[in-house]
Amino acid sequence: MTKKRVGVVLSGCGVQDGAEIHEATLTLYFLDRAGAQAVCMAPDMVQHHVINHLNGTVSDEVRNVLVESARIARGKIQDLATVQAEQLDALILPGGFGVAKNLSNLAFGDAAVQVHPALRHLLKEMHQAHKPIGAICISPALLSAALAGEGLLLTIGQDAETATGIEAAGNRHQESGAVDIVVDPHHKVVTTAAYMCASGIGEAGAGIEKLVQQILVWC
Amino acid sequence: MTKKRVGVVLSGCGVQDGAEIHEATLTLYFLDRAGAQAVCMAPDMVQHHVINHLNGTVSDEVRNVLVESARIARGKIQDLATVQAEQLDALILPGGFGVAKNLSNLAFGDAAVQVHPALRHLLKEMHQAHKPIGAICISPALLSAALAGEGLLLTIGQDAETATGIEAAGNRHQESGAVDIVVDPHHKVVTTAAYMCASGIGEAGAGIEKLVQQILVWC
Numbered sequence: 001m002t003k004k005r006v007g008v009v010l011s012g013c014g015v016q017d018g019a020e021i022h023e024a025t026l027t028l029y030f031l032d033r034a035g036a037q038a039v040c041m042a043p044d045m046v047q048h049h050v051i052n053h054l055n056g057t058v059s060d061e062v063r064n065v066l067v068e069s070a071r072i073a074r075g076k077i078q079d080l081a082t083v084q085a086e087q088l089d090a091l092i093l094p095g096g097f098g099v100a101k102n103l104s105n106l107a108f109g110d111a112a113v114q115v116h117p118a119l120r121h122l123l124k125e126m127h128q129a130h131k132p133i134g135a136i137c138i139s140p141a142l143l144s145a146a147l148a149g150e151g152l153l154l155t156i157g158q159d160a161e162t163a164t165g166i167e168a169a170g171n172r173h174q175e176s177g178a179v180d181i182v183v184d185p186h187h188k189v190v191t192t193a194a195y196m197c198a199s200g201i202g203e204a205g206a207g208i209e210k211l212v213q214q215i216l217v218w219c
Numbered sequence: 220m221t222k223k224r225v226g227v228v229l230s231g232c233g234v235q236d237g238a239e240i241h242e243a244t245l246t247l248y249f250l251d252r253a254g255a256q257a258v259c260m261a262p263d264m265v266q267h268h269v270i271n272h273l274n275g276t277v278s279d280e281v282r283n284v285l286v287e288s289a290r291i292a293r294g295k296i297q298d299l300a301t302v303q304a305e306q307l308d309a310l311i312l313p314g315g316f317g318v319a320k321n322l323s324n325l326a327f328g329d330a331a332v333q334v335h336p337a338l339r340h341l342l343k344e345m346h347q348a349h350k351p352i353g354a355i356c357i358s359p360a361l362l363s364a365a366l367a368g369e370g371l372l373l374t375i376g377q378d379a380e381t382a383t384g385i386e387a388a389g390n391r392h393q394e395s396g397a398v399d400i401v402v403d404p405h406h407k408v409v410t411t412a413a414y415m416c417a418s419g420i421g422e423a424g425a426g427i428e429k430l431v432q433q434i435l436v437w438c
Contacts, residue, residue: 013232013240014290021232021291025244025420032421053289054296061280070272071233072240077273201244202251 003037004219007083007091009119010042010069011098015195016051018065020096023136023194024072026205027094030212036219039088040077042069043116048101065102081118085125089219092212095137095194104142113145113165120146132188132218134211138162140191144171155182157193179206183214190214222256223438226302226310228338229261229288230317234414235270237284239315242355242413243291245424246313249431255438258307259296261288262335267320284321300337304344308438311431314356314413323361332364332384339365351407351437353430357381359410363390374401376412398425402433409433 008027012018019042031038042065050061070077085091093099100107105114115123123146126133135143140154141162149170156162156173163173174182178198183190192207227246231237238261250257261284269280289296304310312318319326324333334342342365345352354362359373360381368389375381375392382392393401397417402409411426 015293018290021240022244022247022293025241026248028241029245029248029420029424032419033424052286053292053294054286056294067271067273071237073272074234074241075272075275200251201248205248205252 003035004089004216005039005087006031006036006215007039007041007088009080009091009093009103010040010072010077011096011102012047012065013068013071014051014053015096016053016056017047017049017101018068018096018098019072019094020137020195021072022201022204023094023096023208026208027092027136027212030209034212034216036216039083040069040073041080041083042066042077043080043102043118045102065098080122083122085122085129085131088126088131090132090134090215091122091126092134092215093136093139093142095139095196099139099142104145106138106141115142115146123147127187130188132190132215134215135189135191136208136211137194137196141165143189144169147171150187152187152189153182153184154189155180155191155193157196159196178203181207181210181214188218222254223308223435224258224306225250225255225434226258226260226307228299228310228312228322229259229291229296230315230321231266231282231284232287232290233270233272234315235272235275236266236268236320237287237315237317238291238313239356239414240291241420241423242313242315242427245427246311246355246431249428253431253435255435258302259288259292260299260302261285261296262299262321262337264321284317299341302341304341304348304350307345307350309351309353309434310341310345311353311434312355312358312361314358314415318358318361323364325357325360334361334365342366346406349407351409351434353434354408354410355427355430356413356415360384362408363388366390369406371406371408372401372403373408374399374410374412376415378415397422400426400429400433407437
């Protein structure tokens with residue numbers, strides 16, 4: 001049997017300025033354990049900034065999102081701009097501030113949410129093809145912006161401000177706890193809050209494990 | 220009941236020049252899921268070098284082992300030099316080339332293997348206190364050098380050259396597959412080959428899960 005090909009969108013390497021490493025790694029782990037093939041991708045662009053994760057200060061370094069994401073992917077990664085929906089059976093977006101700083105402008109509080117054009121295009125293609133999409137942590141807010149007005153049922157945990165933004169974009173928000181998933185069977189969309197409210201990696205992993213299982217049920 | 224405190228020694232962030240991200244993250248995941256507290260640590264020193272994980276070239280960037288390790292630890296990490304064995308119930312070393320380039324000189328083929336002095340001291344303290352030690356991937360070779368002549372039973376998978384080095388240091392090597400652990404109950408040492416021979420993150424995780432379970436049985 002051919003392995004299911006599940007895209008995993010990375011946004012750097014580190015919670016403060018890139019992909020959340022635990023969420024990304026556990027996504028890859030649960031996919032591989034279930035016999036699916038992860039197809040890692042990231043945009044070839046300069047990171048919004050680099051944060052020293054020891055003391056929280058902004059560094060003057062310049063790093064590239066694709067190059068840093070390759071650390072999580074152990075080098076097996078492709079430029080997001082080269083990926084089409086027809087190559088994938090499903091798509092998962094782990095979280096981290098990279099989602100809100102590199103893949104979108106969510107972190108900056110602009111009323112008009114902008115999503116990286118190639119990612120926005122891929123998400124629309126996936127949705128139109130009725131292929132499953134999973135979004136973790138802050139990624140459901142990006143998904144809501146990319147698929148505004150579609151009436152998707154999403155969770156961001158219990159962050160009222162982000163939930164309001166999701167509703168304003170014409171989607172629906174459901175509160176959830178750290179180990180829960182929220183499933184929208186009509187749109188084949190599943191979301192989990194992970195480090196939006198998890199107290200530790202065990203809780204984050206519990207939600208991500210269920211999310212991956214749901215994605216593969218739909219594949 | 221007080222949580223067991225298990226030290227996790229990181230060596231950067233990325234398989235080619237630091238800690239192997241999957242091995243480190245899965246160690247933290249299985250510890251947390253089992254109710255143990257991970258105590259992340261890394262040396263405060265400049266990395267041997269920085270490798271672009273997308274194309275394998277050496278970069279001219281300068282990065283610090285403790286600062287980059289903080290990405291995996293989400294900022295909750297301490298300087299290895301400040302940690303004493305009495306603060307820990309056990310110690311685990313994930314792999315990655317950082318173990319062989321930053322925590323030791325294993326990668327450079329010198330006949331005399333040098334281990335970072337603070338780590339060597341901590342490993343000797345742990346061993347003398349008869350506290351459990353787990354080593355993943357290439358880390359058993361470092362452990363062998365730090366505790367030379369002790370007759371530890373270790374595995375590095377199926378790498379004949381590294382196995383010879385372990386035997387030459389007065390320890391014993393046992394071949395193993397990717398999902399196996401090798402247990403030395405006398406010395407309370409457990410090792411697993413992980414990405415020394417794993418075909419993917421699922422296999423690496425299977426060995427690491429068993430290793431963490433064995434560590435906690437001894438705690």
